[in-house]
Amino acid sequence: MGEGNIWRPFMDQGIAAWAALMARGPVSPDLMAQWKQFLDEWIAAWGKALEQAMGTEAFAQALGRYLEQWTAVQATAQKASADMAQALGMPSRAQLSNVVRQVTDMEERIEVLTDQVGALASRIESLIHGSTPTRTQSRATRRRGQRRAAHGGKKRR
Amino acid sequence: MPERLADDTARWQEEMQRNAQRMTNFATLMLNPAPAVVGATPREEIYRKGKARLYRYVSSKSRHVPLLFVPNLGLSRPYVFDLTPGGSFIEYMTGHGFDFYLLDWGQFGPEDRDLTMGECITRVLPRMVRKVLDTSGAEQLSMLGYCMGATLTASYLGLEPESPVVSFINMAGPIDFAKSGLFGVWLDKRYFDADKVVDAFGQLPVEMVMAGMKLLKPTMEFTSRLNLWWNLWNKDYIDGFKALNQWANDYEPMPGEFFREWIKSFYQDNRLIRGELRYAGRPVRLQSVRCPVLAVGAKEDHIVPAESVRALLEVVGSTDKEYLELPGGHISLIAGRSAPVHCWPKIHSWLVEHDTAG
Numbered sequence: 474m475g476e477g478n479i480w481r482p483f484m485d486q487g488i489a490a491w492a493a494l495m496a497r498g499p500v501s502p503d504l505m506a507q508w509k510q511f512l513d514e515w516i517a518a519w520g521k522a523l524e525q526a527m528g529t530e531a532f533a534q535a536l537g538r539y540l541e542q543w544t545a546v547q548a549t550a551q552k553a554s555a556d557m558a559q560a561l562g563m564p565s566r567a568q569l570s571n572v573v574r575q576v577t578d579m580e581e582r583i584e585v586l587t588d589q590v591g592a593l594a595s596r597i598e599s600l601i602h603g604s605t606p607t608r609t610q611s612r613a614t615r616r617r618g619q620r621r622a623a624h625g626g627k628k629r630r
Numbered sequence: 631m632p633e634r635l636a637d638d639t640a641r642w643q644e645e646m647q648r649n650a651q652r653m654t655n656f657a658t659l660m661l662n663p664a665p666a667v668v669g670a671t672p673r674e675e676i677y678r679k680g681k682a683r684l685y686r687y688v689s690s691k692s693r694h695v696p697l698l699f700v701p702n703l704g705l706s707r708p709y710v711f712d713l714t715p716g717g718s719f720i721e722y723m724t725g726h727g728f729d730f731y732l733l734d735w736g737q738f739g740p741e742d743r744d745l746t747m748g749e750c751i752t753r754v755l756p757r758m759v760r761k762v763l764d765t766s767g768a769e770q771l772s773m774l775g776y777c778m779g780a781t782l783t784a785s786y787l788g789l790e791p792e793s794p795v796v797s798f799i800n801m802a803g804p805i806d807f808a809k810s811g812l813f814g815v816w817l818d819k820r821y822f823d824a825d826k827v828v829d830a831f832g833q834l835p836v837e838m839v840m841a842g843m844k845l846l847k848p849t850m851e852f853t854s855r856l857n858l859w860w861n862l863w864n865k866d867y868i869d870g871f872k873a874l875n876q877w878a879n880d881y882e883p884m885p886g887e888f889f890r891e892w893i894k895s896f897y898q899d900n901r902l903i904r905g906e907l908r909y910a911g912r913p914v915r916l917q918s919v920r921c922p923v924l925a926v927g928a929k930e931d932h933i934v935p936a937e938s939v940r941a942l943l944e945v946v947g948s949t950d951k952e953y954l955e956l957p958g959g960h961i962s963l964i965a966g967r968s969a970p971v972h973c974w975p976k977i978h979s980w981l982v983e984h985d986t987a988g
Contacts, residue, residue, distance in 0.1 A: 505645055509860050516856070520849040524932075527845070528815055537821030544823075544830035551830065557726055566740055566832070573741035581753065584679070 489518070651863035659868065666715045666873035669709040671721045677761040681736025684758050686765060687720055693725030695796055695985050696766040699760060700779035703735040704884030705751065705839055709875045715872055719964055722974045728981070731762045741955045743832045743886035747782070748909045750888070755786045759793060772981055774799040776964060777934060783807065784916060784942060785902060787907055791918035799977060800925045802960055804934045806941030807900040811932060812846055817897040824893035834884040872964060903945055922950035922958055926963065928972070933960040945947040952980070
């Protein structure tokens with residue numbers, strides 16, 4: 474199907490839906506129901522035709538071109554906004570994001586440390602009392618503790 | 631003949647009554663635009679990490695294995711799973727005794743642009759799993775991933791084969807991105823440059839999420855308005871419509887780095903199913919997933935085609951695996967009028983069958 478003909482199926486399918494409805498016989502008192510049914514079929518036909526048209530490479534290409542223009546405009550606007558913030562001595566959005574990021578990283582490190590201290594505390598406790606691990610210190614929990622410690626040791630991005 | 635006339639008259643009368651009711655309800659709808667009450671099932675926040683929250687819902691907890699529900703990150707809010715009293719998946723599951731946990735990834739802003747999929751899979755999900763176990767006192771749990779949440783969960787399970795997960799449900803989660811329908815065509819690397827979007831916007835903006843979703847099914851708006859008019863005489867329908875419509879227009883942005891990876895590694899390079907994903911220096915191998923798996927696809931899902939969901943069963947190492955294809959679309963699979971009939975009871979009975987401690 475050529476790019477110029479992508480609208481053709483709308484018409485064909487709409488006419489087909491109308492013809493199918495008309496072929497069903499005389500109009501019943503459920504005129505509203507018939508009208509609703511026609512609209513449903515009409516919309517379904519449009520939906521199918523649109524889906525076919527939008528599933529083409531030509532459509533994807535056009536969408537890509539549109540997006541490229543949109544992102545170019547956005548990039549220019551962002552640069553202007555960052556330049557203005559800099560001129561006014563205000564922190565840019567990127568700088569603010571970095572601060573948030575550092576706080577998040579700190580939170581993560583504290584959590585990893587808390588986990589490790591917790592794991593150590595339960596180990597010490599079980600050594601002192603010489604008791605067998607309780608349910609909360611079961612094999613699965615200890616395995617998780619080990620994995621946790623291993624994750625905590627990983628280098629952060 | 632007189633019988634036919636009487637019958638016709640009765641039907642006309644019924645239609646006239648419905649029309650009068652439509653007018654009344656239309657006026658009420660216009661004059662009372664109060665938002666619908668959503669997410670009403672009682673819950674308690676038990677953990678937070680960054681923007682993510684873990685909620686535990688009140689239930690009788692008669693089932694032994696807790697259930698962790700992992701929805702999509704960004705794009706939309708998770709209250710669709712607890713939409714209205716009587717129309718809530720969460721209410722249904724807690725009503726059947728499941729100790730139900732919901733991971734709410736949170737509402738993201740520009741400050742979250744650096745959040746990666748790797749962090750979600752290697753840091754957030756393992757913590758959530760641990761918190762569920764610590765809170766419930768259980769040794770094992772079941773995981774139910776919906777949409778992108780299922781892809782994240784599958785990646786987590788492929789990375790952590792020793793995780794204490796006894797069963798996994800992939801509900802409408804894409805696994806084979808070569809079968810991802812219209813999105814797959816539009817996001818082809820020849821036409822769609824994810825780097826440019828992320829570099830320009832810092833995140834996937836709400837406007838783009840909305841445009842993408844509306845474009846995917848351009849007749850949806852018209853269909854839903856038409857169906858509303860048709861059912862305007864029915865108050866229950868209006869209540870459900872208000873709630874679902876509110877959710878359907880409540881879009882969320884997606885963190886930039888997360889989006890970049892979601893598009894490039896998943897949609898464009900299909901790395902999950904090819905076994906080419908690596909996080910924290912380790913490979914994600916779906917073959918190493920051995921727990922029982924249920925994949926649930928929707929017949930008319932235009933966001934995640936059913937064949938993309940089904941692909942999970944071809945790659946996992948589980949021997950106990952099942953595929954269900956249910957009527958409906960991506961959302962109506964789990965929320966809306968048909969979900970309590972077609973979907974929820976099947977999820978419930980599969981989980982009960984696989985409740986190993988029960």
